[in-house]
Amino acid sequence: MTYLVGFLIATAVGLTGVGAGSITAPVLILFFGLPPAESVGTALAFTAVIKLAVAPLYLFRGQVSKRILLLLCLGGVPGVVAGVALIGALDMKRFEKNIFVLVGATIAIMGIYSLYSTLRTRGPSHRSDHLGWLPWIAFGIGSEVGFSSAGAGALGSLVLLNLTSLTPAQVVGTDMLFGLVLSTIGGGLHLTSGHFSGGILLHLIVGGLAGIFTGASLSSVLPARPLRLVLTVWLSCLGVQLCYKAFAP
Secondary structure, X not given: OHHHHHXXXXXXXXXXXXXXXXXXXXXXXXXXXXXXXXXXXXXXXXXXXXXXXXXXXXXXOOOOOHHHHHHHHHXXXXXXXXXXXXXXXXXXXXXXXXXXXXXXXXXXXXXHHHHHHHHOOOOOOOOOOOHHHHHHHHHHHHHHHHHHOOOHHHHHHHHHHHHOOOOHHHHHHHHHXXXXXXXXXXXXXXXXXXXXXXXXXXXXXXXXXXXXXXHHHHOOOOOHHHHHHHHHHHHHHHHHHHHHHHHOO
8 A cells, every 4th residue: 555655646746746745744644643753754755765766857957056956955954954853852742733733734735825826827927036035944944844844845946936037947956956955854864763664664665766757757748737736635635634633532
């Protein structure tokens, strides 16, 4: 079952760009019964592996702005360390319901934003660079990724689209590499803290490596927009269900 889950999530990421961490963590909590910290650590490690597999493709195509990536990492790296430290310092039994609400709300908001951006038709725009803001905003994104595994994809794309003059292709590639850096560091810290399920992670990776290349191949054939709409609606529902889980008797 976990092989299939890894394959389907990675295929969705390759097809639509929907964040692997945003999907994986709530699935592990809701359907596999993993505790929040373990789910986040497993999701980040899984995300790091599948993004590492496709990162050379974006670099080869010249879709990564190294200067912008460096500015994002200046804030994002300390942010993800802070997020991991926070979830590690909390008493998981005592604050489990609060964590469900925070993670669920983050997932739901990311899904709703992604749905909005997919439905919105953007005309041509003239954007200027506001690079001084990037490290500060990236710190917040990194903190959210370290705590909930969600945020790098949707928030990173939003920031790059509005604060830089990168082309859409460069936004995708730069954000992908930024997400790789955050998930690698965050996943590594969670792994060293024991916040992961080894068996589930291995199965996810095996399925995910096949899925990410399948999705990348199908992306040139299948219409990504309808698939993205379905996935973002489902993602929003997962987030709401996590919030409900916090208050259910």
